[in-house]
Amino acid sequence: MNIRNLCLTALSSLFCLSCSTYLNQPVDFREARIGEKTAATEKLSKLPEPAEKVVVGVYNFRDLTGQYKASQTGSTFSTAVTQGGTAILINALEDSGWFTTIERENIGNLLNERNIIRSTRQEYQAAQANEPQVPPLLFAGVLLEGGIVSYDTNIITGGMGARYFGIGGSTQYRQDRVTIYLRAISTSSGKILKNIYVSKTILSQSLDASLFKYVKFQRLMEAEVGVTRNEPVQLAVTEAIEKAVEGLVIEGVEEGIWQVKEGENPDSLIQSYMKEKQEAEMENLYNGKLVQRTHSSSLGINLGGSLISGDFNSPELGPLVKVDFSQYLNNSFYINLGGSAFELSNNPDFSQKYAGLDANAGFLVLPNEDLSPFIQAGGGYLLGIDSNAPDGNDKSFFKAQYGLGLEYLLGPKISLKAFAEHNITFSDQLDYVINGNRDDHYFNFSIGISFNLGAMPSTKSN
Template identity: 45%
Template structure:
């Protein structure tokens, strides 16, 4: 009765917590009533455009058509729809970005026929009442802005994680898309392409949910479910990519002397250019998945570690005992290497036996992310193991072959120093390691370690840009 009551209380508490989380989720992510219209949101790039130094003389720019060039339709689980994946109003977004920057005077060209037709109407009306009065001429553009959204890549990265235990669990899934924009400035006098800018923006979608499915008593089933899904608006992603392209066009044009900031803002503009160059250098090292090399992987890695071992064999009681050792990794490539490992520790079963062992192992080791400070490790190999006396080198009895495999993670705090933690499965090819031969299975043990690593030598850095100082243009 007490057991049943305790389980019922636990289920009630758990369901209450999930209900509370569900209520919070509903409050923050699920609107329960209609909302009023509001002004459009700003992106981080909008703020950057507002903070640009003022221009010396505004540039008259024409945009005839800034189009969606992808031809992509929205994807759904059963295929695709007739709705486009990219907004068709990209010309309007570009014109707004030009206005927000304060560097351009945008003139109407997308619907120039409507403008010319209206001017004809004005002329005919004015001619009837005010003879000899004419409309002023239209502005002509110094540059024409061309380009468009050239790519929309769906499911660039997908993934997730989940855990369920006795009917209670939670899971999350995510998906990342990518939109790419090209923008170029063309001189109306010569037709020369003055500058081309390329930008991209990721679009993140994420789902989080939690469930509970449990019998609290006979014929009494408790089932709850909650969750939410968020998707970054595609229009906001396109807007930010276009605004970033406008920012890049302004800065690149300033560097090339096509236009310039106001005389009193030259210092501020230099600061903006320096920050842009730094950002550009970082992006030259970054791949399409947003991963940037952080360290150059070492040739040699020396590691000294301490840890624990747990015995599994013919005795039922298993005890954690201490272990220590050292390893040397020699890498043939940044990813693949050869490891020599020497370890000693104690295998014990409470009240049954305790024995020191020493092992010498050779492994093939893999650094999964060699250019990152945090990198997963995988290794496997073979070696020998033997009982030891009071010291690790005092070997006693026969030596046995063993196979081992493990995984771990390594953090490089600097070019020289790092830390490593591993967990390995070690399988000797004998059942006599604990001094007792029984059953059909050999003895084995697990070893967990944590230690200090020292890096020696380096592979060449990956994708490091060659930075050269700009050469001043000769004076005319």
């Protein structure tokens, strides 16, 4: 009964994550509404006012991916991303308040209409001496070019589920990614003034739960419920374009390409944007924070427990204290030396305190990220440090060990670690009982802190 309640609680928690979507299911037609705003739209509206609006022309902001929507039923001619990138860009330029946008996407239609105006005036107003002329067209000082350069599907997929006694549920997710480039070009010189690169992830989620259970003899109850939520690709493209326009304005102000209105102070905005840009440059594709490990060695202190697997039943977790030193050969490989004191126990049958010395070779799997798994293996020596051993039994053992852990780099000088290790003693006398052919072994579990010392030779200043 407790497990069933746990399953129901877990399923309830899952659906709470998407309760807004589930409780607003469409049951009737809806009227047309004003288009949704994105998180970047609000930032555009808060930009400082320009000293003078920049006249820009946008001929085409194209879909350069050439991709069509994936289909499991056959071929499809629907494109994966919107073909209205130019319209979205023009709207973002207008929302920013920094640009005067002139018509260039359908310039042929505009020129034809102006020719019709001229010919009509010439035909019906020929007798008038002061015939008004068609005003000249504005010309752009800056051209905006670029496009949607990639749409990557299924960059991350995953899910989880559980089922117990006919009650179960599952969740799945998928993440796609759209990337755009936007560049500003001077029409007088052809020089590229700025080039902005922006990417946006697109999330799809599904949650479902089901019940399949006999409530009484020949009475079967079956029920299921679920919800799927997909982030619209068009909104993702819109947010990416608006973010690119924001970056174009702020980086242009920071480099003096254009000026803010007198009295406006853009310093805080520029600092906030540059901090965001710096943080983005330190993240990889999967949102892991990129770091540079410059230390050449580390000194660690670890606390945890030890668990014996020997000839007695019901092993108990005993305390563990360990101090270790690591010398890095490069960013990934290191040599580790450690000393530990711990207790192995099968109370009331067995209890013994030990001191151990270990030598390991280790490998850091993701050296350029702040959170990285690591593996290490090696050999060591074990010595009993109390007098509980019966006469004639060994108190010292040679051993081999291997383990897996996680390291989180808090800063250049300090790290947190969690580690699990399997120790093989090559002896059946670790618990002072010889029984069967299997040697005794034990496990260490620990968490600790490491103080990073020194610097890699390549990072030392001359």
